[in-house]
Amino acid sequence: MIPIDNTRRVIFVIKPGIYREKIVIPKAMSFITLLGTGESPPTITGNDTASTGGKDGKPLKTFHSPTVAVNADYFVALNIRFENAAPNPESGQVGGQAVALRVSGGKAAFYNCSFYGTQDTLYDHKGLHYFNNCFIQGSVDFIFGYGRSLYENCYLNSIAKKVASLTAQKGGGLAPMESGFSFTRSTIAGSGGGPVYLGRAWGKHSRVVFSYTFMDKVVIPQGWNSWRIRRPESSGVYYGEYQCSGPGANWTGRVRWAHLLTAAEAQPFLGTHYVVGDAWILGPPLP
Template identity: 70%
Template sequence: MASLSHLQLSLLLLPLFNLPFVSSSWSTFERERDYSNWISWNLKNYQQRATRKVESLVEAPAGRIKALDGKLRRAEMNRVRIWVCQKGTGDFKTITEALNSIALYNKRRVILMIKPGVFREKISIPGTLPFVTLSGDASDPPTITGNDTASVSGSDGMPLGTFHSATVAVDANYFVAINMKFENTAPHEIGSPGGQGVALRISGTKAGFYNCSFYGTQDTLYDHKGLHYFNNCFFQGSVDFIFGYGRSLYESCYLNSIAKKVASVTAQKRTNASLASGFSFKDSVVTGSGRVYLGRAWGDYSRVVFSYTFLDKIVLPQGWSDWGDQKRDLGVYYGEYKCSGPGAANLTERVPWARMLTYEDAKPFIGTHYVEGDTWLVRP
């Protein structure tokens, strides 16, 4: 879709109070107006960032780091490393001990260099610990594992709930993970309540994940909120295994379903038309077992886009689910652009409210500008 003219935008934004109320036509007009405004807003942001022509990280001859926001630039210029090894040859034997050694409201990048091994720890990185990096060995990544579910009782005797079931919970900003495995081994039993078991919850903003793996069954990754970037990552689950409110770009990722029957890959929960959130998948793969929807509408305004992605035969012809609430058909924005594979071969059976995007529609979502990465993404 080409950029909207000032006249078109003016017409779209005309007051609607004097229009006669007819339920079906009103809903269609409102949906198209909102969609056009959304595309126009994203195109404007894309064009502004494209003209900057700056890389995420540029080193000046004197060693100064340009382009990054001020707090992050200072943190990167004052990096420190801590070694974690279960055998006792590092600074700490556990990840928890290493995190506890970091001063609150830390202002420098602290990189935990984690040796191979299986760490049976429930990790929490609070908002008072920004600029933390967990870095493993690419040839033998360390695993952080747990098996809590939403129905497990916490220290207060009450069920943990999905939010607190996470093996690793990150509330801090500027978090980075490199060559790590995050795991929740709790099995999913079809029809059993309280089986949600999160491997990692990311609630901080400006977080990057590189060459990481996320293993679980129901609700593997809680992409809760904030700006996030995932590159060359592996995700495994059965039901809604990537879910949340986040505004996130998944690039060159592998999404592996272990569903036994019908399930959904994503459940994006955008509940308000003004929220700038949504999941974008680029150059990725959707495969595995069972039959899956690419996404189902956890929120009334759920947004997910798949671009240049291989969709295997497990993808249902309908493509998307409104979670049984037809009212959501008017608010959700589910898009596909130049996807391939048997799951993308016949689009005639897609739900009528799915979008087959043009390049103009898709380009705001197929680069790191989508997550404002020019000011915070740091190459590992």
């Protein structure tokens, strides 16, 4: 029902319930909104993993494992629960990545949504994205990708049983500030019993900042993991914290190459200006 190269906002009202299906929003279908009810959000669920066989018999791999994949621009979701119900993979298991949602389109916004999974729950693939008042749960690298995204008033819950990382921001060869995750006024907690790093350097330009965030004791004192980057302090990796609180925010054990930001250094990461939000978060004018 949606025309190719759509330019008008189309709102799908989704009634409460459990929807077991795989949804892919193609690149040519922009301006789509999924709207659930706040009192009883609908759940869109699946259980594909990277090792699940596709129609051609070959493994889907991480990119095609999501329950919901958004390839179009100007996508909005409100009051939706995105879920990948695949079981938590065993340590060292190959192909256990199981994405609940992948967002590859630009200028996407999520309000009062929840994302449930284990390894690789939320694939913040690429583009400008905004998450407000969202709940995100997983075990290993459960927020990952190249995106330049702002997470505001979000709750991150780790269910990792062993050492893991909350984020794996890629960065790649992109210029500074073109890619990175900013979390502000959020909460980090854990119900799995395993300690977590705030992030691990998936690439030489990995960039993550936490500000005004409560960090429970689940956060490892070192805070950050350089992973395979030998000299993170000179490679372009940028990990920062500003005015965070809680037992996990104790700075005394942090790695020496992390940044305890000043007010001036933190300012670019603190609001929707980080994702050029004034131009799109309220939605483009209808033609």
